[in-house]
Amino acid sequence: MKRTTYILIALVTTGIAAAFIYPFIFLLLLRSNPSPLGRTSGKTITTETPMFSRLVVKRIDKSQIYTELQLDILADSTIQAPQFTMTGGWSEWAEINASDGTLTVSLTVPEIEALEDGSRYWSSTDLPATLRIPSASQLHEVTVGEMGRNTLSLHGIASESVSIAGIYYLHLDSCRITALTTEARYCWDGRFTAKASPMRRVNLLFNDSHSYTFDNLDSSPVDTLVLQPENSNNNISLTNARIGTLLMRPTNDSGKVDVDLGAETLTGALTK
Numbered sequence: 001m002k003r004t005t006y007i008l009i010a011l012v013t014t015g016i017a018a019a020f021i022y023p024f025i026f027l028l029l030l031r032s033n034p035s036p037l038g039r040t041s042g043k044t045i046t047t048e049t050p051m052f053s054r055l056v057v058k059r060i061d062k063s064q065i066y067t068e069l070q071l072d073i074l075a076d077s078t079i080q081a082p083q084f085t086m087t088g089g090w091s092e093w094a095e096i097n098a099s100d101g102t103l104t105v106s107l108t109v110p111e112i113e114a115l116e117d118g119s120r121y122w123s124s125t126d127l128p129a130t131l132r133i134p135s136a137s138q139l140h141e142v143t144v145g146e147m148g149r150n151t152l153s154l155h156g157i158a159s160e161s162v163s164i165a166g167i168y169y170l171h172l173d174s175c176r177i178t179a180l181t182t183e184a185r186y187c188w189d190g191r192f193t194a195k196a197s198p199m200r201r202v203n204l205l206f207n208d209s210h211s212y213t214f215d216n217l218d219s220s221p222v223d224t225l226v227l228q229p230e231n232s233n234n235n236i237s238l239t240n241a242r243i244g245t246l247l248m249r250p251t252n253d254s255g256k257v258d259v260d261l262g263a264e265t266l267t268g269a270l271t272k
Contacts, residue, residue, distance in 0.1 A: 057166075072155065153170075180199055228251055
């Protein structure tokens with residue numbers, strides 16, 4: 001009888017451990033290890049921010065991990081204040097601060113184990129974010145720290161001038177921007193595309209851009225495109241571009257960019 005009682009007590013004790021202690025240990029293991037590639041929580045957070053004209057996205061961690069950020073900025077006539085919607089890694093790693101017309105998003109990216117090919121990066125599909133701003137607001141500057149092949153899409157943005165830095169792939173859709181300054185920095189296959197977004201002037205800064213494509217055939221003519229190379233390792237394809245005047249303005253004596261023109265790229269002149 002006593003032996004049977006002891007066995008029953010042992011079974012009950014084991015059941016309690018399985019029901020309470022093991023899940024607790026599992027949660028501790030989850031917290032002590034970063035989310036694996038492509039498996040962040042996926043939760044979505046929308047934060048209302050003060051008005052701003054300058055956006056800065058930067059990494060404040062010291063890990064040697066590449067990230068590919070995907071950011072959409074949309075003008076919205078139905079809102080009175082900016083709304084930042086973050087999903088996946090953004091919602092876990094971002095801290096947002098606003099001061100003197102600047103919205104700063106600081107990211108602390110966790111370490112991950114190397115993949116089979118030895119690389120260590122978070123893919124862009126895991127780092128999407130959408131920033132909606134009131135249609136009447138003015139966006140003048142977007143700066144993203146050097147993290148990887150960052151993608152920025154602007155939708156319906158209206159501004160006299162916009163300066164963009166740290167973006168690998170830039171897309172404009174239905175924008176009214178008079179003057180745009182952007183860069184092709186360390187791009188192997190960087191790309192600029194525009195749809196229904198005509199501009200008077202685009203300043204394109206080059207630094208080791210071995211392959212860059214400028215595509216604005218979709219109702220987005222550019223009156224003047226200014227190429228500003230910093231060294232000689234630059235190449236740009238304009239075969240799908242429509243430009244009035246193309247200007248070469250090297251920033252120093254060694255600045256050079258090889259240009260691939262289409263038969264109908266230039267409607268005006270090429271000036272060196």
